[in-house]
Structures are given as structure tokens and as C-alpha cells.
Amino acid sequence: MKMRGRSKVNTLLSLVLASTLVVSACGNGNNNNTPSASPSPGNGESKPQAEQVTIKYYNWDNEAQAAGTRGMLDEFTAENPNIKVEHVVLVPGNSVEMLQKLDFLISSGEAIDVIQLPSLGSVLERATRGAFEPLNTYYTNENLTPEDEYFVNAKVGEDYYGMQFTKSVNYVMLNKDMLDEAGLAVPKYGWTWDDYREYAKQLTQGEGVDKRYGSYFHTWELYMNAPAQTMMKDPFLYDDGTTILADPTYKYFFELRKGMEETDKTSKPYADILAAKLNYRTEFFNEEAAMILTGNFTIPDPGNTEQYPHDFKTAFAPVPVPPAGSEPKDYEGKYFTSGSQIAMGATSKHKEAAFKLMRFMTTADSDNRMEFSGYKKANNEELLTKLIAGKEDMYDVDSLKYSLFSEDIQFLDGAQVMTTATSELTKVINDGFSKYMLSNEPIDEVQAWMVGEATKIISEKGVIK
Template sequence: MQKRKLTAGLLCGVLAAGLLAGCGGKDDANTGTGGASPDANKQVTIKFHAFGSEAQQNWSKVINAFQTKYPNIKVDLVNLSEKGDTQEYAKKLDLAAASNEAMDVIMFSEAGMYAQRVALGMVAPLDDYISKEGYKVPEEYKVDTKLNGKYYALPGKFNPWYVLLNKTHLDEAGLKVPTDWTWDEFRDYAKKLTKGEGPTKRYGTYFHGPQGGGWLEFTRLAMANQATGGDYLKEDGTSNLDNPNFRKSIELRYNMEKVDKSSTPYTDMISQKLNYRPQFFNQAASMIVIGSWMNSEIGGTEQFPLNFNVAVAPFPKNNAGDKETYSMVTTDFYAMANNSKNKDAAYQFIRFATTEGVIAQEKYVPSWAKIKDDQLSSIIDTILAGTKNPEKVDKESLKRVLLSAKSTSLVPPTSYNADVYKVINEEYEKLILDKQNVDQMIKNSQERTQKLIDANKK
């Protein structure tokens, strides 16, 4: 399962100093020769620091495909966590950097991990290479990885959020699989899909957060389907809680639970320690908003068999007239080590790994926007083939959603992101437990977040 929360404040003290010494403190240090290709006659070996077992990641397929295309570049995989534990990986990576070990390509699993290492000078900007090759990242990839005006990584896999649907329930209610819809329509579907009363009641939807300072995506659903402004803080570090879509997100959640009674009560989620997988697969809820890391499970697994038909709908929009479908997206960030002595070759591998390499990997849907429909169809077939009942999945709906989704812009995490999450979680709980109203919840969240911002100003 994907890690859900941004890592913040990972590095400090001696380690931070060691990283800066080992990586070079300036953004533009040793950036090589722009987008130049390495000399085809010169043999080069690059170190690729990554994580995940061969079964999880198919690294040999990626590396073999790359070395076939670029026989002069040998890739030495440095796997810092065979079990795919990203926390173990981060610790070992930081120690390696502090020891000034040779590094060329570094993989990060989440935006927080990526942004923190950029701030410490561990990775080099790729802008010169991108400019020389002549493409624009937002047109080439579905995830925009820009930080502070520069590109320090290119995105690998593409896991947008979407809505999983119990198609059997939809058919019973005479509802079509949405191909383009709004949060108002999502709310209407949830009401129509809710059935029964008491312990056996079936809810239209289940929201898996916020809880314990995590899964905060569920308090910014209407914020996340915009090109920018999808998070609680803006890129300049100021508060974004006066954004009307924050209020809309909170009101949506409140009204669906308290007025419509179409979403599983928050108190049930907390007291019964509910999880989205059993809620959906046991048919206690007809729809769940979740990330597409579920692609490999929606056809049913040993633990959660599939006894109904499944379809996929896009992340709902705020307004019917919105042209694009944006959502939260998780990805892998492929970056170039600032102390790399093989920057041209490192860039060549980054570019391959985030385009043709993801296809060769046969594990994920790529962030690469140039993927063809038949390639995506083949990838989805391969992913679904690993499930118990792929024939019960509406593959066309899944394909349609994955082709059209885009990510809201990345906001660099701060060292106090977790504190902001805690504040919003606490204020939301007071609201949903009827200890304050929506106006008070918004006001208190704004005031407490502003205090955190002010306290952390340098």
C-alpha cells in the first residue's frame, strides 16, 4: 500500500550538515553539460539508489531494457530496502549521502521525501537537460514535479485518486457509471445508493479520514481537483484555508454524514477501526474515493474476494464546466545526485526510467503523457491479471479515468506540515462530533494554522 502522508522535518543537526557537505550546497553545482548525451563510445557505470524487491518492482526489466538501448551505460542497482520499506530506505540513503558515497540516480517515494532532500542540496536541478531536449514537463508528464521554480526530478508511476464503484449496486439503482461528474452529483449518487437501517445499513460511500493526523486528503476533496491551490498551505508558505474550496470540502463531508446520512459515520470509523478495503469489498459502502494504488486489488485478492462487478469513475469536479480532471496523485520521483560524476548518463537513465522504462517494468501506469492507448490497455491487462477476478472489472472505465487524470500542483512541504494536519484533524473532529459548527471549524483552523506559520518564520 502506498504511504499516505508527506514526510516532513526528516533531517536535522549533524546529519543535515553532513548531507550538505557531501552533496554540495548549491543548486547549480556540477550540473554537467545541459541535455548532452553521454559519449556512446565511452563506458560508464551509474549508481541507482532505489528500494523494493524484484517481485515488487521488476528492476531487472527496467535496467535490461535501458542497457539494451544504451549499451555504453551500465546501471548498478543499490537497493537500500529489499522489502520496500521507504523509511528504512530514507535512513540508509541519508547515511550514504552523509558518507559522500558515489550516487548518480536517486528515487524518492513521496513529495515530502523529495522536497526535504532538495532543500538539503542532495539533488541537482534538471532544467538545463530538459531545456536542451526541448520539452515542457507539464506537457510531457501528468505530474508536475517543479519545486521553487526548478525541476529536480521527473515522475515515474502515476497513481491518481479516483472513485471505486460497486457496479452491481449502480445497476440495481438504475445509475450509469459516471464519465465526468461533480461533487454534487457524487453526493446525489451516494444518497441513491444508501439502503437499509441499523447495523446492516449500506452506505453510499465511506471516507477513510481524517484520523490520527493522517488521511487528511479527505478534508480537502474539493481543493484537490484544481490545477493549483490543492493543499492547506500555498507555495509561498502562507495559509490557503481561506480558499472557498476548503469550506466546500468540509461542508460536503458534514452534509453527507449529518444531513443525507449517506456516508459511514465518523464515530463508526474511529470506534470500530474501519478500513476502506473491507468496507468496499464486503459491500458495506457502494463507493469509495481512494488512490489508484488499488488497481492491483480491484479484481479481488485472497484476503478480499470480489463478489460483485466493479467500475471506476473519475475524481469529481467542483463545476461541470471545469475542463480537466485533477486529483491528488502519488508518484515516484527520479532525481540526479548533486555529487554525481556521470550527470549526462544519469539524466539519460532518469528520462528512460520515467518513460519507456515504466512500460518495460509492467507494474504501474506511467506518468508519461505520451503513452498510447494500446500500451495503457496492455499495462492494465497485466496489472488486472494478477487479481482473482479481473473479468468483474470494467476495464474501459479504468482506462478512461487513468488516461484523463492530472495531478494538482505540488506544494513543497514544510517542517511543520504534520502540525497543520493535526490542527485540521482536531477541528474537524469537533465539528463532526457536534462540538462546533462549520463556521467555527473554519475559523479555528485558520487561526491555529496561522499561529504555526508565524511561530516557524525565520
């Protein structure tokens, strides 16, 4: 609201000013926390004090990540003293269970301000349910074009729902001391999953409780079909909107997993991992396993010897590629990249403050940032230097930089189609993998079942273009 002009009549001046101050103060009480227009600095008039609000920032940080998040939130509140931010960790270190808890909070009507989500799909799925606020108006007000700001944008139709917070790059972490002991070189781009299997054989030692496995695969779908999850544009759909569960990589990787567990005995059994609820970081840093497929969110971990005590150096290698004859459909030899997203709850009572926090978290050049940024103007190589500063002796730095920034490492363009049924399709992948690994059902029957289930789900839910 613009302030009225001054009257030439002195007796009316005080009345106009008093009325303006009252109306301006009331104008800050709306649900969207939209600020009223105020006199520009330097014109001799004081700026009205901004309304004090409290908003919540939700995520799934583990202990180490929470310290970095708290640091960034403190920086934000120092710059914005009228906005207090409460950090709410829904389920520490577990994004899958965090999403389940988030859905419960949404269904119960809790006011959600700002939430970090693990993937683009997890944003789109909830956006189509009306759980998140479209960001178009806020972008327009700030003269921002999302495609100029972020690598990946969460978009349904013409509406934007998420800002890319982190940029994901997958790689394999290897115990460098064990590689040297076995006389194995740190792999480069182009090594295959068959090569990985051979490495695991040479890195496995011992028996029983003292056994050291060459490889560890965790319980997520990333480890059920790594080629599909790391070298295809979308982990659920082809560009034509059909399911990728028919892809030849599924049969190849399911059989590779079973062969490594049952024939080679170089990877800890899936059943044991489920029963013991093992932690993948602990398996690697406790030297229970020599190699693990993971992502750049683990970069700080080798240097964090307080939380993960160990004395070996960690090497890094690009994700293995599928061998000839087992490549995915439309294979380009490039890697998938996405990352976590930050969204605004549709129920937030302080949306302007929420948007301001979202922009800060996604764009700030902060020493407290612990993962690569999805912001196009961020300097991720500089961030890497900060992340490992003072701990370089725990890293094979050359292999880390190669796996992240080498010209050999190229990334796929974004998917042309996506689905909102990520939870349902993930369950199909998990159930199919269990049928094969735990119930020993034939691979061809399992894959046919997976394709049938996925096709029904996609037909019912549709796709996003």
C-alpha cells in the first residue's frame, strides 16, 4: 500500500501520518507475510519494523549434517532478524521414513513451511496432491527465471514447486589401503559392473565374523539396479512414458547381485542386511566392506574420523557402466544427475518468509554447506576444497576430483516425462527384488510381474510432461 501524499494543511498532516502508520502496521498481518511498501531509506522517514515470524525447516539430517544445516539457518536469521527458523529433523538419516512421516503431517493438517525432499519425484508426487505451494508468483516478484537458477526444476504443467538444493553425483568409494594390498589400480570411467565383480573377488578376505567383503549393497532401489538408477534419464519411465522395468539392465543386475552373494560370496547377503538393519557408512568405515556405491553427499565422511573412526585413505571411482550387451535402452554412456529439492508447504502461514529461506538455502555461498549445490552459479570445486580442508590425508584427492569433475564424466539431459507414482513404483521394484533374492522366483517371471504392476500403476496415475 502506498503512503498518501502530504497535505499542505498542517492540521491534516498529523492525522494522515497517524492513519498511515496504523494501516501499514495492520498490513503485515496477512497469512502470506507480504510486506507493505515503506519509505525508501534516506528520505528522512523511518522504516516500519518488520513483523517477527517463526517458520519451520524440515529434513532428515544425521548428526553431522544437522550441524551444517543449523549453521546455515543461523546465517539466515542473522541476515533476517525478523524471521526465526526452527530446524525439525523428522527421521535422522533416513529419507524414506522421513517422507512417510511428512505425509502423515500433511494429512493431519500441520502447517508446513519449508521442507527438503530427497528427489524431484518426491516433490512432484506431493505437488499433484496439493501439498505444496506453486512458486511462480514469488519468482516473478523477484524477476527470476528458474531455468537460469537451477539445473533441475520441479514443474507440473506451468507451475514450479521446488528449488534444487543439492546436485547429486554418484561414485564408488573404495578402501585405498585394501586396493594397494591387492595390487589393484583405482578404476577410471569405463570400468564395467563385471569389472566391479572381479574387484570384489580380489578384495574379499576371511571367513565368519572376521570376514571382509569386497562389496556392500544397501537396501535402496539404487542397489537393486544401479545402471537404471545412474545411467538413465528417469529411474521409472522411458521417454515414451512406458515403464523401464522391462529394461535388460534389470535381469543383468538382479543376476549380478545374486551371483555376488551366493556364488562369489563377495557381498553381504541382502537378507542379513535387512535383518540387522545395517548402516552403509558403518559397513565401509568399519572395514567390513572394501567398496560401496554411494553419492557426493558422503564427501565429508572420510574426513569425519570422530563420527566414523578409521585410519585408511578413501579412493573414489566413477560408477561402473553396464557391459556390452547389457546396456539400457537409448544408452548414451552418460550419468543421471538430480539432487534434493526444497519446497514450500501449501499450508504455510508465512509464505514470503518461507520463500526467502528457500532462496537462501539454495543459493548461499556458505562455509556450512556440506553438499554440492544445485544452483547454477555455485562453485562446487571451491566447495570440495572446503569440505576436505585439513583432512586431505584421508582422501585420495586426485581420484575424488576425477570422479566429480573430469571431462570423462558427462551428464544426461533431464527426462522428458515423469510420474507422480514414485512411491508405488519403488515398492514394485523392492517387491520384485525380494521375490528374486529372498523367494528365489525365476528372474523372467519376476520381471514380467514387475512390468505388469508398473504398467497398471502408470496407466492409472498418468505421466507428467
